[in-house]
Amino acid sequence: MAYAFDFSSVLEYREALVDGTLKTLGLTAIGAVFGLAIGILGAVSRAWKLAPFDRIFAVYVELIRNTPFLVQLFFIFFGLPSLGVQINEWQAAILAMVINLGAYSTEIIRAGIEATPKGQIEAAQSLAMTRAQLFRHVVLPPALLKVWPSLCSQVVIVMLGSSVCSQIAAEELTFAANFIQSRNFRAFETYFVVTGMYFLLALAVRQVMIQAGQRLIARRAK
Amino acid sequence: MNDISTWDIARNLLDGALWTIGLSLTAFILGGLAGLVVLFARIAKSPLPRRLAQGYIEIFQGTPLLMQLFIIFFGGSLIGLEISPWIAAALGLTLFTSAYLGEIWRGCVEAVSKGQWEASASLAMTHVEQMRHVILPQALRIAIAPTVGFSVQVVKGTAVTSIIGFVELTKTGSMLANATYQPFLVFGLVALGYFALCYPLSAYSRILERKIHGSRAH
Numbered sequence: 001m002a003y004a005f006d007f008s009s010v011l012e013y014r015e016a017l018v019d020g021t022l023k024t025l026g027l028t029a030i031g032a033v034f035g036l037a038i039g040i041l042g043a044v045s046r047a048w049k050l051a052p053f054d055r056i057f058a059v060y061v062e063l064i065r066n067t068p069f070l071v072q073l074f075f076i077f078f079g080l081p082s083l084g085v086q087i088n089e090w091q092a093a094i095l096a097m098v099i100n101l102g103a104y105s106t107e108i109i110r111a112g113i114e115a116t117p118k119g120q121i122e123a124a125q126s127l128a129m130t131r132a133q134l135f136r137h138v139v140l141p142p143a144l145l146k147v148w149p150s151l152c153s154q155v156v157i158v159m160l161g162s163s164v165c166s167q168i169a170a171e172e173l174t175f176a177a178n179f180i181q182s183r184n185f186r187a188f189e190t191y192f193v194v195t196g197m198y199f200l201l202a203l204a205v206r207q208v209m210i211q212a213g214q215r216l217i218a219r220r221a222k
Numbered sequence: 223m224n225d226i227s228t229w230d231i232a233r234n235l236l237d238g239a240l241w242t243i244g245l246s247l248t249a250f251i252l253g254g255l256a257g258l259v260v261l262f263a264r265i266a267k268s269p270l271p272r273r274l275a276q277g278y279i280e281i282f283q284g285t286p287l288l289m290q291l292f293i294i295f296f297g298g299s300l301i302g303l304e305i306s307p308w309i310a311a312a313l314g315l316t317l318f319t320s321a322y323l324g325e326i327w328r329g330c331v332e333a334v335s336k337g338q339w340e341a342s343a344s345l346a347m348t349h350v351e352q353m354r355h356v357i358l359p360q361a362l363r364i365a366i367a368p369t370v371g372f373s374v375q376v377v378k379g380t381a382v383t384s385i386i387g388f389v390e391l392t393k394t395g396s397m398l399a400n401a402t403y404q405p406f407l408v409f410g411l412v413a414l415g416y417f418a419l420c421y422p423l424s425a426y427s428r429i430l431e432r433k434i435h436g437s438r439a440h
Contacts, residue, residue, distance in 0.1 A: 003300050066374065066420035067413045068381035071392055075413055078405035156284075163286035167385060174288060187296040195289040202284040 009184040010193045013176075020176030021197060027172060028159040028205060031097030035158070036151065038098065039105025043143075044135060046106065047113040057106055064103035070164045072096050077168045093165040093172075101158050108150045112143030141221035148217065152209040156202050163198070173197065226402050232411065238394030239415050245390060246377045246419075248312050253319025253376070254369075260324025265331055267349065275324065282321030287382050290314050295386050311383035319376055326372060330365040331357060367434060371427035374420045381416070391415050 010017075042061065045053035064072065076099075077092035087095070116139050124138040144151075166174035173194060181190040263275035282290065291314040298305030305313075334357050342356040384393035395412035399405040 068378040075409040191292040
């Protein structure tokens, strides 16, 4: 007997889907803002060899990039409380996202900073700019602009990766999917719909990031 | 009550790590073969296979690996196949790997300079001969570093298969953490295990990259 697909049983739970979507987006937004902030700090420390931060960031980047996000999440959520740090599922999820994206964006932004033409730095120095001014006005905007497409991709990857946060009971989109299929017993349909939603979210997040890049950086980089 | 020693933890984690390695190798080898198919479809002359390959790549790069695994796991039972976590994990990661490698390799083929195509065309080579003798050997050289780099993503991706019940390093860690109440130690060791697998690959990929850029400068 052929299996009768029933997608309407998924849509009955649209409130849970919308709620999960908003939480996934919120998680991604917070992760992106703070992750990129760490990335900028890390990148300048690494590119300009600001001791001892360059070493610290080098170790941090290697540790994070060579371990799975899921294990980082488990380490934070299950491991930290045993050291006496009380942390709930959302704090753990946000912390893991920020730490993870921070490491990747450090490497990405560093490549942009290192590609700054020497003449521009010399020109800025001849205008008696301080190092902080030089970084803020001359180095950072074009560096970010150059690597913005890679940063957009990385944020999308982190957003998709956040689906494993369901494993520590953070009630994001995948958690909603797990909940729905436990109620309607339509696992395939539920995961199919939610996968489609992730696909659209990925497109949307990328578009928003590209627009944000145009608005925030492109003007300053000129 | 706590009669699981640190030594027991380490030994069990090593067992789990072997499954992680096995799954990584399976996915990487099968995914590489399937990735070749994706590559040739992606750079085909006619638009239909190109479109199909592009859609395939976009689907796998635009959705979470966890969802891909769930769909395979639950989709199999719909068509009457009892899919074990091992099969679902291997199949899911293979497809995931093939999409990424296909796209990485396409970039490498396109990185071979246009003059190489023109020169070989002027020698009256057919498209297949051009590919075989001129383009692919050069693309292969460019492809080694990013391919090794991507293998790190495959190893890390295997961790997600723990969620559909495949017992590898992460799943073993979860079970041990529950049994011993020592999550900090256990997940620290799990992370160390992944690091030991991934760091050499990352470092090797960087060395390869430097070599290629070095030789190109001459």
